[in-house]
Amino acid sequence: MDVLKFSGLERSLILQAMSETSFDLLVIGGGITGAGIALDAATRGMKTALVEMQDFAGGTSSRSTKLIHGGLRYLKQGEFKQVAEVGRERAIVYENGPHVTKSEWMLLPIYQGGTLGRWSTSFGLWLYDRLAGVKRSERRKMLTVEEVLEKEPLLNKTALLGGGYYVEYRTDDARLTLEVIKEAVTQGALAVNYTKVDSFIYSKGQITGVRVTDQLSRQEYFISAKKVVNAAGPWVDLIREKDGSRGGKTIQWTKGVHLVFDQRRFPLRQAIYFDTFDGRMVFAIPRDGKTYVGTTDTIFQGDPMRPRMEKEDRVYLLGAISGTFPGLYITEEDIESSWAGIRPLIAQAGKKPSEVSRRDEIWSSPSGLLTVAGGKLTGYRKMAELVVGRIPGEWRTCQTRNLPISGGKVGGSASFLQYVEETAKASGFSSEWANQIVRQYGSNAEVIFPLARELTGEEESLPTELLAILEYSIREEMAVTPADFFVRRTGALYFRRKWVEVWKQPVADYMAKRFDWSLEEKEKHVADLNQCLQETILAVGEVP
Numbered sequence: 001m002d003v004l005k006f007s008g009l010e011r012s013l014i015l016q017a018m019s020e021t022s023f024d025l026l027v028i029g030g031g032i033t034g035a036g037i038a039l040d041a042a043t044r045g046m047k048t049a050l051v052e053m054q055d056f057a058g059g060t061s062s063r064s065t066k067l068i069h070g071g072l073r074y075l076k077q078g079e080f081k082q083v084a085e086v087g088r089e090r091a092i093v094y095e096n097g098p099h100v101t102k103s104e105w106m107l108l109p110i111y112q113g114g115t116l117g118r119w120s121t122s123f124g125l126w127l128y129d130r131l132a133g134v135k136r137s138e139r140r141k142m143l144t145v146e147e148v149l150e151k152e153p154l155l156n157k158t159a160l161l162g163g164g165y166y167v168e169y170r171t172d173d174a175r176l177t178l179e180v181i182k183e184a185v186t187q188g189a190l191a192v193n194y195t196k197v198d199s200f201i202y203s204k205g206q207i208t209g210v211r212v213t214d215q216l217s218r219q220e221y222f223i224s225a226k227k228v229v230n231a232a233g234p235w236v237d238l239i240r241e242k243d244g245s246r247g248g249k250t251i252q253w254t255k256g257v258h259l260v261f262d263q264r265r266f267p268l269r270q271a272i273y274f275d276t277f278d279g280r281m282v283f284a285i286p287r288d289g290k291t292y293v294g295t296t297d298t299i300f301q302g303d304p305m306r307p308r309m310e311k312e313d314r315v316y317l318l319g320a321i322s323g324t325f326p327g328l329y330i331t332e333e334d335i336e337s338s339w340a341g342i343r344p345l346i347a348q349a350g351k352k353p354s355e356v357s358r359r360d361e362i363w364s365s366p367s368g369l370l371t372v373a374g375g376k377l378t379g380y381r382k383m384a385e386l387v388v389g390r391i392p393g394e395w396r397t398c399q400t401r402n403l404p405i406s407g408g409k410v411g412g413s414a415s416f417l418q419y420v421e422e423t424a425k426a427s428g429f430s431s432e433w434a435n436q437i438v439r440q441y442g443s444n445a446e447v448i449f450p451l452a453r454e455l456t457g458e459e460e461s462l463p464t465e466l467l468a469i470l471e472y473s474i475r476e477e478m479a480v481t482p483a484d485f486f487v488r489r490t491g492a493l494y495f496r497r498k499w500v501e502v503w504k505q506p507v508a509d510y511m512a513k514r515f516d517w518s519l520e521e522k523e524k525h526v527a528d529l530n531q532c533l534q535e536t537i538l539a540v541g542e543v544p
């Protein structure tokens, strides 16, 4: 197999190469689950391909709460083994990619009559620290009322009893997914976005490949593979239907919505996990000059392709905010952005959406199709190890435990800050921009800086800083539309909306030149981005 770059400009070459290769493994789905499986398989020596029908992370993996959880929720459900495993995995995810995952102290306010008691919280967090192997510097602290209010003065003071303080890890879900796929490609896998699996090819009842359609050119391809893994998240049952093997356990969809506010309107200092009026818990997290709050958890029956906020979701979250932050008087006018995601949970009869287990399972069909059901961002590496371990053949053992993901070659998490400082300084660019680039892209900043030098003065309508990351996302991260850039490559749709408004047209003009789009194609891409912008502030059924 020739070495092909992970470039948006080489998509059709990649698809051509895929159709001419016989793979050991083909993965359906470019969310975090499929990404992890492709990386694990490629590093064990399997010839691996991955196809994604939207953009990478276009499904649930760009629509989560963006936390690498330590598994506190499992403790509540008495699943101790799970807490220990999730705790170990969290440390590995962080170590292998400190540029996309960072520790974040989380405050659990305790109120009279709330779901959390002072002693049960103290004991629960203590137990959690031990089970999850939390490092000493990150072990829980219990706080007095004064200490809680010092950390977050916006909290409701009435009936406040104190708080628990523990560490969660915050990530950028879409970038985590991309970095894992990029590493899989570095390790020899081929991966392509906007390529949909339409049907399976069989020989003697066993799957031997798939028929796919390139969603951009509408061209059809056949890809041969000895084994196919269905990592299609909310769509896994639809894939099983194509295989005629949907039976037994199934997936239940629940929707989760997050709202985003500007820090000037919701100046949250401290990440908080708080009780809601109906006994659930919701996160409020400060990030990049914004505060985001979520999530809801309701049964979903619509089209999982573009889930959106509904009026009820907005009312619920605004109600939760006003209960815990009563002095803010936040209203729907203050919402700057939002996103909604669909959880692919394994159906459990008689349980409320928030009670359904978040565990994952592997289902095998008579045709040899392996389906990954359920799962979390946090456990992606371990899940991949289990799935790939079930693929017959003489392969290396799992290699991903100590393998940095793309951008993670920074000398380990302990050296990351020093790496940022030194690399930014050596770049010769303004320290603010250079620091931001190294923090976000890790060791791949060493590709972006030369690109910025190469492109200086080339394109007058875009500043070099923006041009460098745009060109990087095209050449090295397979961005092929303005929405790929503004939503999954930079997260700007949710956290830098004004920046999107200012730059959307020049970015579309530049991409039109790079991809040779007709005027009509360019306008279609801009219209799509405009629709994304609208959908983040309007609930379903509302018109601008």
Ligand code: FAD
Pocket: 028, 029, 030, 031, 032, 033, 034, 051, 052, 053, 054, 055, 056, 057, 058, 059, 060, 061, 062, 063, 064, 065, 066, 067, 068, 069, 195, 196, 197, 198, 231, 232, 233, 234, 235, 239, 254, 255, 256, 257, 295, 340, 341, 342, 343, 344, 374, 375, 376, 377, 378, 379
């Ligand atoms: P997806 O990301 O949906 O990927 C599946 C992909 O398959 C999709 O991109 C889809 O386009 C593709 N696909 C489907 N059909 C086809 C086809 N025919 N051909 C080609 N491709 C196809 N987890 C955490 O660990 N921490 C959190 O903080 C957290 N918060 C969450 C909050 C919310 C609101 C939600 C909804 C989930 C949250 N999760 C969290 C769970 C986590 O986000 C998901 O479990 C995870 O992202 C699922 O990844 P996936 O790859 O299985 O699915």
